[in-house]
Amino acid sequence: MVGAIRQARVARLYGRRDLRMEVTEVAEPGEGEVLLKTATGGICGSDLHYYQDGGFGPVRVREPIIPGHEAAGRVAALGAGVSGLMIGELVAVNPSQPCGTCRYCQEGLTIHCLNMQFMGSAMRLPHTQGMFRDWLIVPARQCFAAGILVSAGEAACAEPLAVCLHAVAQAGDLTGKQVLVTGAGPIGALVVAAARHAGAEAIVVTDLADAALGRASAMGATRVVNVGREPAGLAEYEIDKGQFDVVFECSAAEPALRGAIAAVRPRGLIVQVGVTGDITVPLNALVGKELRWIGSQRFHDEFAQAVALISDRTIDVRPIISHAFPIDQAVHAFEQAGDRTAACKVQLTFLSWF
Numbered sequence: 001m002v003g004a005i006r007q008a009r010v011a012r013l014y015g016r017r018d019l020r021m022e023v024t025e026v027a028e029p030g031e032g033e034v035l036l037k038t039a040t041g042g043i044c045g046s047d048l049h050y051y052q053d054g055g056f057g058p059v060r061v062r063e064p065i066i067p068g069h070e071a072a073g074r075v076a077a078l079g080a081g082v083s084g085l086m087i088g089e090l091v092a093v094n095p096s097q098p099c100g101t102c103r104y105c106q107e108g109l110t111i112h113c114l115n116m117q118f119m120g121s122a123m124r125l126p127h128t129q130g131m132f133r134d135w136l137i138v139p140a141r142q143c144f145a146a147g148i149l150v151s152a153g154e155a156a157c158a159e160p161l162a163v164c165l166h167a168v169a170q171a172g173d174l175t176g177k178q179v180l181v182t183g184a185g186p187i188g189a190l191v192v193a194a195a196r197h198a199g200a201e202a203i204v205v206t207d208l209a210d211a212a213l214g215r216a217s218a219m220g221a222t223r224v225v226n227v228g229r230e231p232a233g234l235a236e237y238e239i240d241k242g243q244f245d246v247v248f249e250c251s252a253a254e255p256a257l258r259g260a261i262a263a264v265r266p267r268g269l270i271v272q273v274g275v276t277g278d279i280t281v282p283l284n285a286l287v288g289k290e291l292r293w294i295g296s297q298r299f300h301d302e303f304a305q306a307v308a309l310i311s312d313r314t315i316d317v318r319p320i321i322s323h324a325f326p327i328d329q330a331v332h333a334f335e336q337a338g339d340r341t342a343a344c345k346v347q348l349t350f351l352s353w354f
């Protein structure tokens with residue numbers, strides 16, 4: 001075991017725009033657990049909502065929480081009974097901890113676990129603490145080796161890529177399909193990469209920010225449309241009741257959903273990935289075109305797949321990583337992440353130990 005007590009800096013959120021740097025002591029990894037030296041942690045939209053608004057929808061920060069559910073680190077110590085991981089190895093951390101015994105886990109629907117402990121989530125009380133800290137102890141089964149080719153920053157993109165692989169899997173075979181992606185933030189951009197990997201023939205992407213659309217192009221979009229500058233930019237796809245086979249709605253903006261419903265073909269599929277509160281929907285078009293509109297959240301087996309695709313750069317995630325700040329500049333990093341004109345994936349970096 002590792003012996004000396006380590007001290008860890010943690011970024012802890014106490015409420016809206018109240019993120020504090022604190023120091024805590026680090027325990028030893030227990031049986032089946034691994035001690036990781038955190039290397040990189042990405043700021044997700046939900047982290048940003050916790051910071052900017054104190055939560056989103058019904059999910060509120062009700063007690064101090066360490067945010068962060070997208071991280072990669074290096075194995076520093078193994079608890080009893082852990083094998084298959086090497087000291088110093090770079091791993092991506094799967095933040096999802098389903099119970100394995102509830103009715104949905106038993107049905108294989110672990111995403112819908114009744115007792116889900118998703119790291120860095122304020123959904124449950126007590127909140128499940130997250131990964132924005134120097135040292136991290138997690139069960140070994142949550143650690144996925146990321147190889148020696150890629151950076152920790154790339155490995156930390158496994159979580160959002162897993163979200164996108166899961167969303168794309170909802171659409172079935174995309175080979176030769178015409179795809180629309182609305183919203184080109186980190187998730188939209190990674191959906192583009194996942195859809196391209198799944199064989200989509202054409203991938204049109206809409207957003208209001210040119211920087212975001214540039215990243216979508218780098219990730220494999222065949223055409224990008226700035227619907228802020230060009231509000232009728234999708235009109236040509238509305239002919240004959242719509243042209244797209246599949247839409248991935250990643251913006252959670254009502255106009256984008258309306259545009260998607262107008263441009264998707266009869267019996268087409270809209271996969272809703274973006275999240276917001278209540279919006280209004282043109283039910284007449286949904287019914288008249290016999291559309292399918294389904295939600296997609298999180299992932300399960302796709303996490304391992306995401307790490308594998310990143311680790312050999314089959315999917316190169318580097319274009320989406322826009323900023324990196326040391327953990328002690330976490331407040332600045334969160335402020336930067338809120339600027340959509342410039343930021344895509346903003347990551348926190350931690351002192352290297354090896």
Ligand code: ZN
Pocket residue numbers: 098099100101102103104105106112113114115116
């Ligand atoms: Zn369960």
